[in-house]
Amino acid sequence: MNHPLPHSDVLKHIVDVHCHPTDSEITEEHMRELEITICAMATRQDDQELVADLASKYPDKVIPCFGFHPWFTHWICTLTGPPPPKEEHYRYVLREQLKSEQHEKDFNRLLDYLPDPIALDDCLANLRQNLYKFPQAMVGEVGMDRSARIPFDYRVEKRELSKFVVPFDHQIEILEAQLHVAVELKRNVSLHSVKSPKPTADLLERMRLEHGALWSEINLDLHSCGLSPELWRIIERKHSNVFLSLSTAINTRSLNHLKLIEAVSPTRLLVESDIHQVWQTTSRCWEMLSIIGETKGWKVENNWEIEGVEEPFGVVRRIDANWALFARGIHVSRTID
Incomplete structure (x- = not known):
């Protein structure tokens, strides 16, 4: 369905809460023509600086x-001290998957493409440094992914996948370490969750119990998350600091996405x-805003002018208010019928 863009006075109130602009070439013309605000995600060791440079150049x-995305967490060594040699590190991380001669052959081929391991402590130091630099x-993007197959060469557009997956326990250990930093520095989180509904719910409960009141001082966005409407209702009821962002790139692939929209609280x-x-x-x-508006029965604004006192809030005003609530960090109960 095609939804023509509204006036620029509407666009300037839109925040794209999750995108990856540094994965493509960005021109000054692209950024000059951009009328919305974007939240640019880092995912691995070599793009943290790219995101920082983009934000420094276009702070408005x-x-x-x-953060470090689950797809790349096998690059990270969680052992104490300096990382071991490359082969030793990856053999340790993938040890439970090296079960046959064919796996050994694939491992040796994969090893040529893998970078030298980095220490988790160094990743967390880099994370803190960037968070201090940008208040x-x-x-x-951080998170968990049960379908995280390791590509031979992640840099090519058409990636050939190996037989190996990033071990889930390894992902969780690195995710929790980054969440501890988020709580420590009171920063909101964009969370990746794929094929992990119960582990996601368990993680949220574990963090709530571990951090107590400090956990409620940050907000989490489950980005493009395909949870069932039933599980989302449970999470929403138990965790007042968890939000859900939706995208046409991911969510509309599911026939269930409209029911999920219906299930999510307006705030x-x-x-x-x-x-x-x-x-x-x-x-x-x-x-996506237009789909949400049509599903929720909210007006889809073409301009920012309020036509009358009785006019209900439109979808852009509602989502704009939600972003303001999310960005503040500490959750405050708020309802728009």
Whole structure:
């Protein structure tokens, strides 16, 4: 369904809460024409600085987000002390999957593409450094993914996947370490969760119990998350600091996405593009906003002018208010019928 873009006075109130602009070439023209605000995600060792540079250059349009994505957590060594040699590290991380001669052959081929391991302590130091540098920055993209197959060469567009997956326990250990930093520095989080509904619910409860009141001083966005409406209702009821952002890139692939929209409280919804082409972020977010508005029965604003006192809040005003609530960190109960 095509939804023509609204006037620029509407677009300037839209925040794309999750995208990956540094994964594509960005021109000054692209950024000059960008009329929305974007939250730019870092995912691995070599793009933290790229996100920082983009936010420094365009502080009025880019909110930087720093962290290590579950797809790349096998690069990280969680052992105490300096990382061991490359082969030793990856053999340790993938030890439970090296079960046959074919796995050994694949491992030896994969090893040529893998970077030297980095220490978790160094990753966390880098995360803290970037968060201190950018007071408005979030932690992201971090998370968990049960389908995280390891590609031979992640840098190519058409990635050939190996037989190996990033061990789930390893992902969780690195995720929790980054969440501890988020709590420590009171920063909101963009959380990746794929094929992990119960582990996600368990993680949220574990963090709530471990950090107590400090946990409620940050907010988490489950980005493009395909939870069932039933599980989302449980999470929403138990965790007042958890929001849900939706994208056409991911969520509309599921026939269940409209039921999920219906299930989410009006004050917990956010929108995102989850793409790397910065020049498409506006249209992707607008498409998702339009779908949410139509599903919830909310007006889809074409301009920012309020036509009358009795006019109900439109979808952009509602999501804009949700972003303001999310960005503040400490959750405050709020309802718009």
